[in-house]
Amino acid sequence: MLSSDANQFVYMDSPCSERGYPMTNHRRPILVLGATGRQGGSVAKALLKAGWNVRALVRDPIHPVSAALREQDVELVRGSLDDTDILAAAMKDAYGVFSVLPSDLSAEDEVRYGTSIADLAVASNVDHFIYSSGASVGDKPTGVPRFDAKPRIEAHIRTLPLTATIVRPPIFMEMLVRPGFGLDQGRLTSLIRPDHSMQLIAVDDIGKIVAALFSDKSRFAGTTIRIAGDRITGHQLESALTQAAGRPIAYARFPDEVLAANTDLAHMASSLENGPLAEPVDLNLMRELNPELLSFRSWLAGLDRKALDAAFGRNGEADQSTRL
Missing domain, CATH: 3.90.25.10 (UDP-galactose 4-epimerase, domain 1)
Structure with a gap:
């Protein structure tokens, strides 16, 4: 195990390599933000099952939830959303980024983090960026900062030279x-x-749908998809x-x-x-993306x-x- 100070990656040796098992694939990893939470955790789980290599940003690599990710062969990177240098390093050579933000952020912090993460994905030449927004996002501002933060992030993403998909879970x-x-x-x-x-x-179905989107970039690039079960x-x-x-x-x-x-x-x-x-969700499309819906x-x-x-x-x- 190679550890470091707060300004560098923390790499954890793969449990599979320790036991002599082969890696599931050799594809470039997908960086999952919020992997120790419900939504990000479901995405990490589904990506692993689909054969992707997964990298996760975590505050504490030895926390039980982080340790459980490591046991599933997730590459852990110690840092927070404030650590832009670490975030940029975590995106280096990544195929994709899944961005979901903590629900307890202020509206302004949510916008600041959400736009900064997308900007870093552009600078890092990420192939496919998926942002988890919310189904309450509409065409008009509500006047409620909490609900208007996500459409502001969506609007920023659409201005970027970035192959992105936006999902809106209910x-x-x-x-x-x-x-x-x-x-x-x-x-x-x-x-x-x-x-x-x-x-x-x-929540588990969010991960399965996102994994399907990552596997079909050409179909879902530039789209905004309301999802439901x-x-x-x-x-x-x-x-x-x-x-x-x-x-x-x-x-x-x-x-x-x-x-x-x-x-x-x-x-x-x-x-x-x-x-x-x-607004109705196309449940037939959802079942196509996730037959286990x-x-x-x-x-x-x-x-x-x-x-x-x-x-x-x-x-x-x-x-x-x-x-x-």
């Missing part, structure tokens, strides 16, 4: 089973009216969750007064009803017992009769 399926939405109390409160629908995607109404959410829980789960939309008091929620609710989040029901069916128990606030002993 709400993650995983977000619907987080604590605080009422599942443990027999209800789900969300953003659509019961008879309206919204598009969802499992399913389109489902509030009533259908209620039915699927009731079956998974083994007890009634009632669905309701956030009350108008709650939406009125929260600018972000109000914008998303409006966008789901008649804005960018309501998950519907919400199939995603729920794939959750293990522990995850289901945590989602529905049960102790693991009750509700054993339910499985999709």
Whole structure:
């Protein structure tokens, strides 16, 4: 293992080479940003499965999540988004870059990092750059800095001499089973009216779709693609969750007064009803790119017992009769 100070690469020896196994391929690597997070992690996993060499920027190479990447033969580079010299070095000889930014950034920091990463990709002669934006991006500014950051980055990318693909994922399926939405109390409160629908995607499917895009640059260069795995109404959410829980789960939309008091929620609710989040995704194309694409029901069916128990606030002993 070759380590170094903060101004240089940190290369980890390949676990496969240590064990005498052959490398999966000899292609130039793809640099994955955010590989220790959900979206970047799913992309790294899918690229490895597709036979790509993967390089990841990580703050702490010995953190358990980073160590797990190393065990999968991911080349680790120690650094942060502020380390432009390290980022540029990480892009050296890379075939592609997958750029996804942390969700806790301020709007101005998001724009600063997003545009800088794309500029570095140009300077590094990256063959294919994929930026993960958001399905709430529309043609008009919203006036909400958090939602207007991504279209500003998209617009900058389109001005560059860069072969790029922009993906716009919708709400993650995983977000619907987080604590605080009422599942443990027999209800789900969300953003659509019961008879309206919204598009969802499992995080793992983002990675599989992105891997397919990297494998077909000529087809998807210069395109912006809304991606999703399913389109489902509030009533259908209620039915699927009731079956998974083994007890009634009632669905309701956030009350108008709650939406009125929260600018972000109000914008998303409006966008789901008649804005960018309501624009249909070509699910046939999604299945072409990812034959393993998950519907919400199939995603729920794939959750293990522990995850289901945590989602529905049960102790693991009750509700054993339910499985999709």
